Amino acid sequence: MGMTMTQKILAHHAKLDSVRVGQLIMADLDMVLGNDITAPVAINEFPKFGQSTVFDKDKVALVPDHFSPNKDIKAAEQCKSLRTFAGKHAITNYFDVGQMGIEHALLPEKGLVCAGDLVIGADSHTCTYGALGAFSTGVGSTDMACGMATGQAWFKVPSAIKLNLSGKFRPYVSGKDLILHIIGMIGVDGALYQSMEFSGEGVASLTIDDRFTVANMAIEAGAKNGIFPVDSVALEYLAEHCPRKPVIYEADADAEYDRVIDIDLSAIKSTIAFPHLPSNTRTIDEVGEIKIDQVVIGSCTNGHISDLREAAAILKGRKVAPWARCLIFPATQKIWKQAMNEGLFDIFVDSGCAVSTPTCGPCLGGHMGVLAEGERAVSTTNRNFVGRMGHVKSEVYLASPAVAAASAIKGYIADPASVQEVQ
Known part of the structure; x- marks a missing residue:
């Protein structure tokens, strides 16, 4: 029996000719990632491995992005622990305020992840890098500590779901609508500890930012990872960002999948996830009249330059x-600067939006946009659990940048097409 993309990457990094579903393996790592919430725990555990320093100072990345810029004394102490550890071990890829971005947008942008890589991160949305044909997955802080010390991690080889894409998106529909559609269809545990492998002629129509968004939210379906084929779109991005030669893996023709799901991209409508699960989805024509208090556009899911351009096109004038309230969070300093230079900030500010430095703050209800009791937010982030963005009696509706921008204008969850029709 053949292997999937994910199984081939795992086999290579475990120095095995092949692997089978359910097999336990020890694999070499290309990158170990941590942030200001998860890395301090790993740093405290690190001495227990008896290593004098990290396995490779170029293969560890520390990004203080969740409560940074520091929101309080505790956050300052956590960020300080990263700064101290990075200095002590001469870690190359430490990104502090002024250089940092939201970790899952920053690592690809910096060329730290390439096709064929095996990456672990002490953050559940590490699965983002599957957009580039890498195997990447979230782990606990202790596993991160082990990875930093030894350069290895253990895995149980996952089975896979094949998502066969055809067609092209309608106007105002994007990767966010696709992944919300999928999660709504299969549920938050519909791909539990499985690899979501995307294929089909429809993949070619997805931008690299669409793919980052889809892979980012694979975990919201319970998946171990999400992964896309390395086609011309991925190779163009890698040529611009990654100095290393990509290692391309393709699923075997006889690879085994637990199931195959066919999806016509042209049939997908703007999709919104209602409280309090990403699977609680409705299409825009099923929403009804829901008044909102706040809109958040950004995050590791939808803080790319294309997302900001789409929002600006709707907000302009x-x-x-x-x-x-409408809060804009570019995902990295580079994206922030690009948006500014393109005049997007003028559009946002003239519309009455607030533009922030890159941070995860509002996504997890940490700072920079916490919700009060009874408030509702439309957000381009990835989770809408109870209390996710603030008070336990607040509500979060997940949506695309287009829907979010339209909703900011209307003050109700809105169809972007309806806003654009009114000139």
């Missing part, structure tokens, strides 16, 4: 509803 219009105003945020007087009872609503």
